[in-house]
Amino acid sequence: MQLQERTATELRRAIMEGVFQPGQRLSEVDLAQRFQTSRSPIREALVQLELEGFVARADTGRVYVRPLSLTEAEQLFIVRANLEGLACRLAVDNVNRKDVLRLEANIDGMEQASRKRDFHAALGLGAEFHRTIIDACGNAPLEDCLRSFRARTARYRFIVAALEEFNEKRVNEHRAILSAIRAQDPELAELAMRSHIVASSRETLAALRSFLARSEEASGR
Amino acid sequence: MQLQERTATELRRAIMEGVFQPGQRLSEVDLAQRFQTSRSPIREALVQLELEGFVARADTGRVYVRPLSLTEAEQLFIVRANLEGLACRLAVDNVNRKDVLRLEANIDGMEQASRKRDFHAALGLGAEFHRTIIDACGNAPLEDCLRSFRARTARYRFIVAALEEFNEKRVNEHRAILSAIRAQDPELAELAMRSHIVASSRETLAALRSFLARSEEASGR
DNA sequence: TATCACAAAACTGTCGACAGAACATCGGTC
DNA sequence: GACCGATGTTCTGTCGACAGTTTTGTGATA
Numbered sequence: 001m002q003l004q005e006r007t008a009t010e011l012r013r014a015i016m017e018g019v020f021q022p023g024q025r026l027s028e029v030d031l032a033q034r035f036q037t038s039r040s041p042i043r044e045a046l047v048q049l050e051l052e053g054f055v056a057r058a059d060t061g062r063v064y065v066r067p068l069s070l071t072e073a074e075q076l077f078i079v080r081a082n083l084e085g086l087a088c089r090l091a092v093d094n095v096n097r098k099d100v101l102r103l104e105a106n107i108d109g110m111e112q113a114s115r116k117r118d119f120h121a122a123l124g125l126g127a128e129f130h131r132t133i134i135d136a137c138g139n140a141p142l143e144d145c146l147r148s149f150r151a152r153t154a155r156y157r158f159i160v161a162a163l164e165e166f167n168e169k170r171v172n173e174h175r176a177i178l179s180a181i182r183a184q185d186p187e188l189a190e191l192a193m194r195s196h197i198v199a200s201s202r203e204t205l206a207a208l209r210s211f212l213a214r215s216e217e218a219s220g221r
Numbered sequence: 222m223q224l225q226e227r228t229a230t231e232l233r234r235a236i237m238e239g240v241f242q243p244g245q246r247l248s249e250v251d252l253a254q255r256f257q258t259s260r261s262p263i264r265e266a267l268v269q270l271e272l273e274g275f276v277a278r279a280d281t282g283r284v285y286v287r288p289l290s291l292t293e294a295e296q297l298f299i300v301r302a303n304l305e306g307l308a309c310r311l312a313v314d315n316v317n318r319k320d321v322l323r324l325e326a327n328i329d330g331m332e333q334a335s336r337k338r339d340f341h342a343a344l345g346l347g348a349e350f351h352r353t354i355i356d357a358c359g360n361a362p363l364e365d366c367l368r369s370f371r372a373r374t375a376r377y378r379f380i381v382a383a384l385e386e387f388n389e390k391r392v393n394e395h396r397a398i399l400s401a402i403r404a405q406d407p408e409l410a411e412l413a414m415r416s417h418i419v420a421s422s423r424e425t426l427a428a429l430r431s432f433l434a435r436s437e438e439a440s441g442r
Numbered sequence: 443t444a445t446c447a448c449a450a451a452a453c454t455g456t457c458g459a460c461a462g463a464a465c466a467t468c469g470g471t472c
Numbered sequence: 473g474a475c476c477g478a479t480g481t482t483c484t485g486t487c488g489a490c491a492g493t494t495t496t497g498t499g500a501t502a
Binding site: 002004040043044047048051061072075076078086090141142144145149152 | 225265273282296297370
C-alpha cells in the first residue's frame, strides 16, 4: 500500500480513537518521524484528512486536530440521518437474499452480545449492520459520502455512556429497519433508518453535553 | 494564496469546463509545467480532486479525468436532490429579510435574462439562487458536502440542450421554493427544492443520454 | 514584575533529485 | 503479418534541502 494512503488511514484512526487529542497540534516533522517517512506523504495525507474534516488548518499553515463541539455533532447527525435514510430507501430495491440473512444474523448477534453485556461487540455489530445496508444501496457517490460522515460522527462515539439501555433500544430499531426492508417498503425503510439515527444521536448528544460541561468546568478551575 | 490550493481550484475549473476531456490522462510533470510549479503542489491538489470525484487514480498511480457516465449523473442528482432539500428546509428557520430580498431580486433577474434569451446569465443567476439558500442553512458540514456535489454535477451541465424552455420552467420552480420559504413551511420548502432538482436533472439527463448515444455511435464507426 | 525588542529555533511551502515501476519502441521470430 | 522480448524512455513515489515565516526564548528596561 502507498505510504500516503497508509498514513492517512492510521492517522484518521488515531484521531478517532483519541490518540491525538482534539485541538492538539500536528507537526509535519513529528508525524514524519512517527510514521517513519518523509514529509511528502504526510502532507498529502493531511490534505485528505482536512477535506474529511478530521483536521483543520490555521492560516499560518499549521494543522490541528479538529476540536469536538456540540453544534458540529448535531449538524453531522442531521446530515447523516438524512443520507443514511436515503441509502436505506435505495437499498430496499437492491438487497438480495444473502443480505437479508446477514442482517438477520447481525441483529441476533447484537441481541446476544447485549445480553452478555459485551457492549463493545454489540457496537461493532451495529456498525456492520449499517455498512451492509449502505453497501447495498447501489449509489457509489452516496456510499463514499456516508463513509466519510460516519467516520466523522464516530469520533463522538467514545463518550457514549449508558451503553446498556443504549444497545437494547438499538436492537429493536434495527429490527424495525429490517422488517421495512423485508416488506419492500422504501418509505418506511427510510423513516425507520432516519428515526433510528435521530434516536441514537440523541443519547450520544446528551452524553456529549455532560462531557463537555464537565471538561469545561475542569478547565475553568 | 497557496500554490496547492490555487492549482486545485484551477484544475477543477478546467475539468468542469472540459478543457481536460473526460478520460484524459493527467501527468504530474505536464501539470507542473503548465502551472509553473514543482510536482509537490500538484500531487497535493490531485489528492484533493480525487477525493472530490473529479479525477481517478489507476492502480499504477496514474491519474485520469473521471469519465462522464449516465449512471453516475443519475446517482449524483439523487443525492443532491436530497441534500439540497434538507438544506432548504433548514434554511427556512435561518433566512433573514436580506436573504429573501436577494432571492426575490434573483428570480426577477433570471426571468428577465430568460426573456432576453441570455441563457448564460440565467444559468449563473440560478446557481446564485441555490448558493444563497445553502449559505443560509446554517449547517457547515452540509454546506461543504453540497458544494462538492454541486461542482460534480456541474460537469454535466455543459450539455444542456433546449436552454430556452429549461429556464422558463426553472423560474417558476424557484418561485415556488421562495414562496415556501416565505410561508415558513419547512416541509413544503424541502419538497419544492427536491422536486425542482429532480425536474431539472431530468432534462439534463435526457440531454446526456442523447449526447452519450451520439458519441458512442461516432466512436463505433 | 510586566513589557518589549531581538535573537534563536522550529516549522511550513516549495523545489530538485533519485530509484524503481510502468510504458513505448523496435527488432527478431514464427 | 502477428506475436514476443529486449531496451530505452517516461513517470510516479519518496526523499532531503533550502528559503522565508512564525514561534519561542532571553535579556534589557521601566
